[in-house]
Amino acid sequence: MNVETVFIVIAVHNRKESTKSFLNCLRRQICSGFKAVVVDDGSTDGTQEMLEQEFPEVVCLKGNGYLWWTGATNLGVQYALAQGAELIVTLNNDVVIKEDYIQKLVEAHQLHPKALIGSLNLTQGEPPRLLYSGIISHNPWTAKYVKRGRLLEPYGGEFNGLMPTYSLPGRGVLISRAVFDKIGLFDEKHLRHYAADYDFSLRAAEAGFELLVNMDNPVFSPYEPERAGGKKQSASAFIKSFFSFRSSNYLPVSLRYNFRHHPHKWYFPVFALLDIGRKIISFKRAK
Numbered sequence: 001m002n003v004e005t006v007f008i009v010i011a012v013h014n015r016k017e018s019t020k021s022f023l024n025c026l027r028r029q030i031c032s033g034f035k036a037v038v039v040d041d042g043s044t045d046g047t048q049e050m051l052e053q054e055f056p057e058v059v060c061l062k063g064n065g066y067l068w069w070t071g072a073t074n075l076g077v078q079y080a081l082a083q084g085a086e087l088i089v090t091l092n093n094d095v096v097i098k099e100d101y102i103q104k105l106v107e108a109h110q111l112h113p114k115a116l117i118g119s120l121n122l123t124q125g126e127p128p129r130l131l132y133s134g135i136i137s138h139n140p141w142t143a144k145y146v147k148r149g150r151l152l153e154p155y156g157g158e159f160n161g162l163m164p165t166y167s168l169p170g171r172g173v174l175i176s177r178a179v180f181d182k183i184g185l186f187d188e189k190h191l192r193h194y195a196a197d198y199d200f201s202l203r204a205a206e207a208g209f210e211l212l213v214n215m216d217n218p219v220f221s222p223y224e225p226e227r228a229g230g231k232k233q234s235a236s237a238f239i240k241s242f243f244s245f246r247s248s249n250y251l252p253v254s255l256r257y258n259f260r261h262h263p264h265k266w267y268f269p270v271f272a273l274l275d276i277g278r279k280i281i282s283f284k285r286a287k
Contacts, residue, residue, distance in 0.1 A: 006034040006087045006106060007080035011072035013040075013065075016047045019093040023055050031103040037079055038093075039072040041065055070188040070196040073170070077185060086177050090170045090197070096124060096220040097172075104217040105174045108162060115210035116179065116201060118165065119172030123223040131221060134165035134213045162212040166205070170197030172219040175204075183207050 008026065012019050019038065026036055036058045040047050042065025051060045061079060063072050073090055080088050087109060089102070101119075108117045121132035183203045186196040205211050 003031050003033040003102075003106065004035070005085055006089065006102065007076075007083070007085040008034060008036045008089045008091060008102070009039070009073055009076035009080060010036065010091050010093050011039045011041060011067075011069050011076065012043060012047060012093045013072075014043045014045045014047065015093060016043070016045045016050055019047055020050060020054065022091070022093045022095060022097075023058060025097050026102075028099050029102045030099050031106070034102055035059060035080075035083070035085075037061065037076045039063055039067070039076045041067045041072045067188075068193040069170075070186045070192050073196075074185045074188050077180065081177060081180060087174055088177070088180075089172070089174050091219070092171050092221070094222055095171060098218075101217060101219070104214060108212070108214050108217070109174055109176065112162065112210060112212060113176065114178075114208075115162075115212045116168055116176075116204055117162070117174040118168040118201075118211065118213045120213060120215050120218040121169070121171055122218050122220050124220045125223065128220065129223060132169060132171075132213075133215065134163050135167050160215050163215055165211050165213050166202075167198045168201040168211050168213070170200075171221065173197070173201070179204050179207075179209055182209075 010019070010022065023036065023038075036055075037060075038051060038058055039061045040051070041063030048060065048062070051058055059079070061075055063075065067075065077088055077090075087106065089105060091097075105117055105119075109115070118134075121130075122128035123131060183200075186200050188196065191199055201211055
């Protein structure tokens with residue numbers, strides 16, 4: 001695989017220091033030749049100037065501030081494909097990756113050229129917390145994160161290598177050109193900020209592509225308690241989250257995504273009510 005046909009796409013909005021730290025991680029990769037594309041969607045904290053002055057090798061595309069994650073990622077993907085990309089890696093700007101991260105992704109692709117390759121996701125710090133290691137069902141009601149008994153001994157433990165999953169988040173996933181050619185881009189019309197990554201992976205699986213998680217190739221994310229069960233969130237903020245598209249609880253997105261992928265459409269009205277109830281119960285337990 002020619003690494004020069006690998007493009008890293010990162011959607012950003014402010015968080016200049018996080019972007020700088022992540023791009024330095026890319027500079028430390030043991031393989032070279034890949035291209036980084038940052039889509040700056042209306043940052044106001046000097047991100048654009050920092051990119052121009054400190055990272056001239058990075059391609060920077062500008063958004064109008066209303067692209068959100070999905071539109072910004074699509075803009076980067078479209079640019080990469082037009083430049084001849086064969087492999088595209090979507091990554092967040094707040095993660096930390098090891099020096100061999102890109103190389104391991106490419107090696108995994110060479111073993112499974114018809115698969116989307118995702119990443120084990122751990123928190124930064126010691127000991128790391130497990131954020132994502134695969135999902136055992138794509139049913140929105142029964143989906144659960146895979147529990148790996150010895151996962152952190154060290155990160156792979158007895159569960160190393162490439163593991164199958166039913167869906168993938170966009171925080172560290174390699175996607176081949178063939179996938180975009182067959183199913184199109186992320187759904188920015190209906191899923192502007194949340195769920196578009198999971199939706200994309202499920203559509204890819206339905207089109208015949210395999211979904212795998214590389215247990216030996218983690219991305220490290222900051223630990224945010226308010227995103228891990230509702231901690232530090234007031235009741236009023238929780239209620240408002242159902243009506244804000246900036247939240248993963250936003251009802252139009254949640255209902256559309258779950259209806260699209262729920263295996264039993266006739267049961268969906270009951271499921272929708274149960275799903276809201278489940279979120280309320282989870283919030284109360286977190287308090």
